[in-house]
Amino acid sequence: MTTTESKDRIYRSPAGIAGGVLLLGLAAWLGIDAIVAGDGRTPWVALATLLLVVPLVTAFTLRPAVSANDDRLRIRNPFRLVALPWGEIASLRSGYTNEVVTKSGTKYQLWAIPVSLRARKKAARRESRRAAEPSGDRSGRGPGLGGLAGFGAGPVPEGPVRAQADQIMDELRELLEARETAEAAQGQVTVRWAYEIVAPAVAGAVLLGVLLGLG
Template sequence: MTTPDHQSPASPVAKDRIYRSPMALVGGVLLLAVMAWLGFDALFRGHGRTPWLALAGMILAVPLVVAFTLRPAVFAGEDRLRIRNPFRVISLPWGEIASLRSGYSNEVVVKAGGKYQLWALPVSLRARKKAQTRRARAAADAARGSRPGGHGLGGLGGLGTGSALSTGPTRAETDQAMDDLRELLERRGEAESAQGEISVRWAYEVLAPAVAGAVLLAILYVTG
């Protein structure tokens, strides 16, 4: 008499890490709220050609605001990196990525020679400067505390000014995100499941309404 085979439960699939810009999200929501307020006011209270101009302007502007603020995101999975930029979605297997480069912008460099900007991870030079200042102050506090018999501000239970100023993250948020992506690239770059072809898709759901709004504005301008 045979006993049924008991299959081990499948290992859970790791969820993608999602990186987005909080400031862009807040700015996008505020812009959309202002546009809705002004646009609907012109639509329902305007006279003559004003409602049509407001409608055309909203059809053009809303997709663009969404594209540059709410849409950008980076999805880092075990096998590939998916970049959702304003007008394109790029799917990159880790095996096709040569490096992740940070300068005045954060970019992915592929082995074929191309590069793609990460709109969802904008570089903030101000945040970098603050993080560097915190690192320098933390190092100075540690040096004072490690001196034999030293009683610097950093050694008085954190009550000194230097200790207070050195608190907080010592790495800019987007730089830390790039470090995480580099670690994932190093770990998964040679994996068999992380090989494949690069896929690029245009965001027609953004481009089509924006073009329609631009055409409508042009028609209203010509016939005005």
């Protein structure tokens, strides 16, 4: 009997990626200019700064991701990669941050699914307007002032209006509920440090400290 591995659902932060690309572009522009045009110790300081800044910016903006399939949840945070079989997960919590709690009580934050209080308030306002409308007026309309009212937006989906991050957490909770007792979803939690991020950042910090210490 053969089994096929389910396709991963991957969640990332578009805003984080966009911000990371902009910051990396700015750092590259300033750093390369200092390396090429600087004199004395300036090129070395610029190189050390790039070695420190680029991995850190990458870690907090481009790197974070959450992927889920029928067997496990994978969390790629700035400095760690965590793989959690569904059978080892106790709950998925949403507050000021989104986090997963294992049955042993360990918590891991979901950096790739940041909480937006502004988005929650916007969704709550839309839900209030939606609840106030007569039921017959909801079909064929967009989500209200915050969406594409008319213009082929389609009917309003059933259920309460939710912020995007909360919708993602709802999806993950449904997957947890469906798969937590499955045989293929059992196993050990594994954690791996992102040495490809940590090593160059530490090297850059040490080199920058030495150069600044020399005056």
